[in-house]
Amino acid sequence: MRRSNTLLGLLLVLSLICETTWAVSGSSSCKQRKMTALRPHSVSITEFGAIGDGVTLNTIAFQNAIFYLRSFADKGGAQLFVPAGKWLTGSFSLISHLTLSLDKDAVILGSTDSIDWPLIDPLPSYGRGRELPGERHQSLIHGSNLKDVVITGDNGTIDGQGSVWWDWFHNKNLNYTRPHLVEFINSTGVVISNLTFSNSPFWAIHPVYCSQVHVQRVTILAPLDSPNTDGIDPDSSTDVCIEDCYISTGDDIIAIKSGWDEHGISYARPSSNINIYRILGRTGDGAGIAIGSEMSGGVSEVRAEDIHLFDSKHGIRIKTSAGRGGYVKNILVSDVIMENVDMAIMITGQYGEHPDEQYNPNALPLIERITIKDVVGTNIRLAGLLNGIEGDDPFEVCLSNIMFNVSSELPWNCSSITGYSDMVSPNVCEPLRRVPEDSSVCYSTDSQGSSSLLVL
Ligand SMILES: *[C@@H]1O[C@H](CO)[C@@H](O)[C@H](O)[C@H]1NC(C)=O
Ligand SMILES: *[C@@H]1O[C@H](CO)[C@@H](O)[C@H](O)[C@H]1NC(C)=O
Ligand SMILES: *[C@@H]1O[C@H](CO)[C@@H](O)[C@H](O)[C@H]1NC(C)=O
Ligand SMILES: *[C@@H]1O[C@H](CO)[C@@H](O)[C@H](O)[C@H]1NC(C)=O
Numbered sequence: 001m002r003r004s005n006t007l008l009g010l011l012l013v014l015s016l017i018c019e020t021t022w023a024v025s026g027s028s029s030c031k032q033r034k035m036t037a038l039r040p041h042s043v044s045i046t047e048f049g050a051i052g053d054g055v056t057l058n059t060i061a062f063q064n065a066i067f068y069l070r071s072f073a074d075k076g077g078a079q080l081f082v083p084a085g086k087w088l089t090g091s092f093s094l095i096s097h098l099t100l101s102l103d104k105d106a107v108i109l110g111s112t113d114s115i116d117w118p119l120i121d122p123l124p125s126y127g128r129g130r131e132l133p134g135e136r137h138q139s140l141i142h143g144s145n146l147k148d149v150v151i152t153g154d155n156g157t158i159d160g161q162g163s164v165w166w167d168w169f170h171n172k173n174l175n176y177t178r179p180h181l182v183e184f185i186n187s188t189g190v191v192i193s194n195l196t197f198s199n200s201p202f203w204a205i206h207p208v209y210c211s212q213v214h215v216q217r218v219t220i221l222a223p224l225d226s227p228n229t230d231g232i233d234p235d236s237s238t239d240v241c242i243e244d245c246y247i248s249t250g251d252d253i254i255a256i257k258s259g260w261d262e263h264g265i266s267y268a269r270p271s272s273n274i275n276i277y278r279i280l281g282r283t284g285d286g287a288g289i290a291i292g293s294e295m296s297g298g299v300s301e302v303r304a305e306d307i308h309l310f311d312s313k314h315g316i317r318i319k320t321s322a323g324r325g326g327y328v329k330n331i332l333v334s335d336v337i338m339e340n341v342d343m344a345i346m347i348t349g350q351y352g353e354h355p356d357e358q359y360n361p362n363a364l365p366l367i368e369r370i371t372i373k374d375v376v377g378t379n380i381r382l383a384g385l386l387n388g389i390e391g392d393d394p395f396e397v398c399l400s401n402i403m404f405n406v407s408s409e410l411p412w413n414c415s416s417i418t419g420y421s422d423m424v425s426p427n428v429c430e431p432l433r434r435v436p437e438d439s440s441v442c443y444s445t446d447s448q449g450s451s452s453l454l455v456l
């Protein structure tokens, strides 16, 4: 604390050229992409024989409607409208230049028969399904190699009816990895807005190998005890913006990923420029803002701001392990309120979970310039469990202006960790009281959308 004051006011700005038009604006909002005007052509799912009674399976109607709309792709695209009703369906795939638009009282229901969720190849950066080896079930709403796709609605609902999948998981009756509710692979220009997503079998929204992804004003709901029901998981994706969401699920609210051990290392597709603003939520078993545990392709340039978490197990969490390789660097989480959170800040290098025996235990992750600042927490049990990997370079963390009301008598537990702190209560663990030899440990961003290094 005393030594930190001697450094106060020193500001080193290292501008990074921001080449993307997707950069954040100064007001901490996603820069709006030039939205495609209303699609010149629109059809209703009822024109393709769909019946919104909650019982009739409408997979063929969705597939036929989307097949028909292919011919409008080069004419400004088309809209598929889903009116009020309960539309039961299996998995279907979107096309480029399509808007899937739900009415306020429209509910798309995922089939409860696993046969309606076909199998697809595992992701190359995972080498296998995340839960089980081999193929995996395709998401309810799927998109591969697309451009300019919108899923929106007047707060209509996409309900995965995931409880059958959670039961299969608990009873060990799964044959393949569970499906997501929405997955986009290798797609660019994806907008997901103004909808409620509920009861996903697995992670709800999963953009992987994507760029220019905008998730805005969505509600994501799943029971607090439902297994692995992450909210939004940007994975090996760049230029992602998530804002104004309410997410209450069983696992991580938002988890940033980039592939798994040797598969993620060789695929080498990082996640970067991920911006997250104004998220309210809670999670039964996960964290509010998580990075990892799959981060082998690297994660950098993450900014999460205005995060309000309550009744949750973890607040901010970085999960990694020997064998992951990769890096997590240039991360800023700021303006956080936590209420009734068991463990506020968790950084673990012992997460474990490997895809197979082929991983290289000497592939150690680089964790540096992780800044967490302006955090208030009430009814917190542990302030921080910060454990790097013995024998690896210590993880570099910077904590600033953090005030937790904690119940544990040992609020901080640190090992293989280094960094800096300023105005942290309760008094932080010894390794973080030191002034770092290299001042670049603290990461910040300026208001122009470029990045800078801030030495407090
Ligand atoms: C990704 O999508 C683009 C089209 O947008 C396509 O040209 C490319 O082959 C795709 N890459 C892979 C690995 O499928
Ligand atoms: C959308 O619907 C959900 C419930 O389905 C509700 O909790 C939420 O408040 C609604 N959001 C808006 C913006 O109306
Ligand atoms: C797994 O396979 C068995 C045997 O083919 C089948 O009876 C069961 O329904 C499958 N489980 C799921 C969740 O698809
Ligand atoms: C989402 O809702 C907001 C607020 O009602 C509205 O301004 C915006 O245009 C909507 N977005 C889309 C894509 O419908």
Ligand SMILES: *[C@@H]1O[C@H](CO)[C@@H](O)[C@H](O)[C@H]1NC(C)=O
Residues within 6 Å of the ligand: 378, 379, 405
């Ligand atoms: C902190 O917790 C104590 C009890 O543990 C309580 O008396 C106090 O009011 C709390 N302070 C704040 C700011 O919540």
Ligand SMILES: *[C@@H]1O[C@H](CO)[C@@H](O)[C@H](O)[C@H]1NC(C)=O
Residues within 6 Å of the ligand: 385, 387, 410, 413, 414
């Ligand atoms: C610190 O955390 C480690 C790992 O979770 C645990 O083994 C150890 O007992 C803890 N130490 C204290 C003093 O709580």
